[in-house]
Amino acid sequence: MVEILTSQVVSGLATGCVYALIALGFVLIFKATDVVNFAQGEFVMASGFISYTLLIRFGLSYWVVLLVTIVVSGVMGVILERVVVRPIMDAPIFSIVIATIGASTVLRSSAGIVYGYDVLPLPTIFSKDPIRMGVLSFTVMDAGVIGSSLVIMMALYLFFTRTKTGMAMRATAQSQTAARLMGVSVKGIFSLTWAISAAIGGVAGVLIAPIIYLDPNLGVIGVKAFAGAILGGFGSIPGAIVGGMLLGILENLSGYFFNAGIKQVSTYILLIVVLVVRPSGLFGAVAVKRV
Amino acid sequence: MSRRVDILPVLAILVGVLVLGLSAVTLADDGITDKEVTVGAGLDLTGAVANRGVNIKAGMEAVFNRVNEAGGIHGRKIKLVAYDHVYQPPKAVINAKRLVERDKIFVMMGHLGTPTTKAIMDYLGEKHVPNIFPATLASIWTNSGKWHIGDLATFADQTGLIVDYLVKERKFKRIASFYQDDEYGLDGHQAGKARLKHQYDRAYAVEVDYKRADIDFSSQAAKLKESGADAVILQAVYREPPRLAEQCHAIGYHPLFIGVSAIVLDKTIELGGKHVEGMMGVEVYPLPTDPGAFLDLYRADMKKYFPHLALDTTNLYGYQKAALFVEGMQRAGKNLTRDSLLKAIESIKDWDPGWGLKYSYGGDNRRVMSRAARLVSVKDGKWTKASEWMELQETGRK
16 A cells, blocks of 8 residues: 555656646746747657657667757747747737747647657657665656656756856846846847757656657647646746646546546646635745735 | 310429429438438547547548449449547537538448547437447447447447456456546446446456546556456557556556457557557457458558558458448449438348458347457467457346
8 A cells, every 4th residue: 555655656756747847848938038838838749759750760879869859849949939939029918828829739730740640659768667665666767757857957956046147047037127237138048048948848758758658739738737837836946846746746646546537637626726825826926016 | 264274284293393393302311412422420630549530531431442443332432521520529519510511421430439429429310310330339329229320349248258258267356447437438347347247246346447538547557456456457549558557567567458449459559568468359350460352452452542551450440331331332222312321231131241250230229230259469569369259249238
């Protein structure tokens, strides 16, 4: 019983880490540019197909594939920002949201046209064999996904706190005008933010696609991640991470204790409860309006 | 006086012609001319079971293309109009209305998915559009009146076979059910439950459900393991069995997985690899690699019209549907109506298209054309036959 519960928590945490990575992508773009990018899930899907092509069609080694996928995903993010978002930056926020939804449909359909809508298996370096450590029971894959996600999160943390560019990005998020006055290229920062978000989505894709198989509808996972980001407090980076992880664990446990129907809605029940009790989410800053 | 006598017969003839003309107009069914028959289909071409939809469509078209090239049936070519319902019932309803009211289809043919076909069932009945051989083997099509007719042994019947095999031959004590929580999964799930109870005075060790298009089954795997079941019956499609097996193996649980015919396709093996080795399933028609004149024709047609598609149970599924439909059309003759087509299909008895299995109409309370089935299992990465053909007995859902 204890062993089964711990395995549920660990595998939930592995899925949760992937949610967290995608949620991070949402939050980074939102913080820097005030745009909610609904194509974030499609970055994940696209990177899955990029790595599939490199791995299966070109037969490259896994690490090369990972690196190339991250770079290509980053470039894709920049292209999306330049072509779709930047020209309408002054349009009402709804227009931008619709534009990103449109971009997500275009990406999904393009993948369908090129690769078909069939489900494809994607190999991974992490084996799915079980490991036992006392009451802990998990697979190499779980450990690999959790480990890789933590490395990415750590790298991001260091980037934002220790590098000049990282600090410039944070400054831009605080106040674009002040950042511009300090000599920060705000437009450059926008592009970089999109690149980083898409690249993180790319990592998430490479991690999740072998687990849940690859198909053009893979991007719907973005919806769950979005819920994770809101749960943590939209706009908060630690919130996105914790929110995503919590969601993964909650899903597994509710599926275990109840049934598939409850598992499906548990995410949203928790979300509603948290928002009722704490409207800004778990880690969100409480907005105070002085009248 | 003489004038009136002249006019009356003329009037009578005129009225008669008019009435005849009008009745002919109202009697003629949609979707049929002397040159063409329009057949509609709702399939999943881009969603969770797109593999099935794309392949079933190709299998049906391979038959229709060959028949059309040879001049059609009684001079009529078959035109297939297929729309994508993404395996979503609301979309299936919109598509069905579009097919019936705008495209004026003669019949619905090979409509994919149990929940999606159930959603349009009443509508087709109201419009008197026959629902011919839907690509779902739920038992609902076999006893829902004249507008619906199934082709092969139902999921309920197949599950009866599985339960008998597990209890009698394998002597398993604990049997679990893993099922899709909708009209599809429930068909076999409930039939199995009834079979266990009435035949063997037992119950499932555990009943575990999942939702359409779910992708993670770790909690289901945990529950199955805890139940200690020796075998897990799968009422699933092709994406879930490999993933479930993988997740069961990850927690050190290795039961026998055995599923209905919906899991028997190469995709299951492609996705699952070593995790599905030994998995069993029920086949309700021969494998694409089996011998037989009909299968030679199938292989030739697929190669000719869809050279990029691999031979698979899914396109053979569509192919045999279309072949059976064509046989019905042949029998219906030149004066084709929806009624005459249904009567013609119902007249099929002991018809072997050339693969050793015979189609026979099962009667008004059991509207299927075949009840043949056999067991198969995954051996060295291939579906391999594990039993001889048998005729399935009735297994009710109650």
